Every structure is written in structure tokens, then in C-alpha cells.
Amino acid sequence: MSEEKKIAPEQKPEKKAKKKKPGGNRVSKWFRELRSELKKVSWPSRAQIINNTWVVLVVTCVCAVAIWGFDYISGQMVSTLIRFFGSGG
Numbered sequence: 671m672s673e674e675k676k677i678a679p680e681q682k683p684e685k686k687a688k689k690k691k692p693g694g695n696r697v698s699k700w701f702r703e704l705r706s707e708l709k710k711v712s713w714p715s716r717a718q719i720i721n722n723t724w725v726v727l728v729v730t731c732v733c734a735v736a737i738w739g740f741d742y743i744s745g746q747m748v749s750t751l752i753r754f755f756g757s758g759g
């Protein structure tokens with residue numbers, strides 16, 4: 671058998687490493703992925719947005735009136751109790 675010399679593949683000179691800002695590659699990758707994900711989102715129509723806005727405003731007003739009513743009634747009850755039991759000194 672003949673011995674064959676294994677020829678090492680020619681090594682290329684190493685390229686100089688570019689100086690990058692720390693975290694710069696991660697930020698750009700994050701924005702690319704964000705853009706990609708936003709393309710997949712099913713955005714509501716303008717009519718749906720307006721309708722949902724009205725629903726939120728109405729529910730907010732109803733809740734505000736309910737809280738105000740509860741506060742007013744409980745305040746009146748406390749005032750009545752103070753007048754009834756408070757003057758017994």
C-alpha cells in the first residue's frame with residue numbers, strides 16, 4: 671500500500687472582525703421579527719373600532735354612575751347613622 675499524504679485544505683486568511691455596537695444586532699433582529707409578526711395580525715375595520723369605542727364609553731359611563739350612586743347612598747346612610755347615634759352624649 672502506498673501512503674498518501676493528506677493535503678490540508680488551503681486556509682483562508684481570517685477576516686478582521688467588524689466593530690459593532692453592543693446589542694445592535696439584537697435590536698435590529700427584534701424589529702425585523704416585530705414587523706413580521708405585525709403582518710400576521712388581523713386588524714379590525716374602522717367601523718369595528720368606532721363601534722367598540724362607543725361600547726367602552728357607554729360601559730365606562732354606566733360604571734361611573736353606579737359607583738357615584740353607591741357612594742351617595744352609603745354617604746347618606748352614614749350621615750343618618752351619625753345623626754341618630756351621635757347626639758346621645
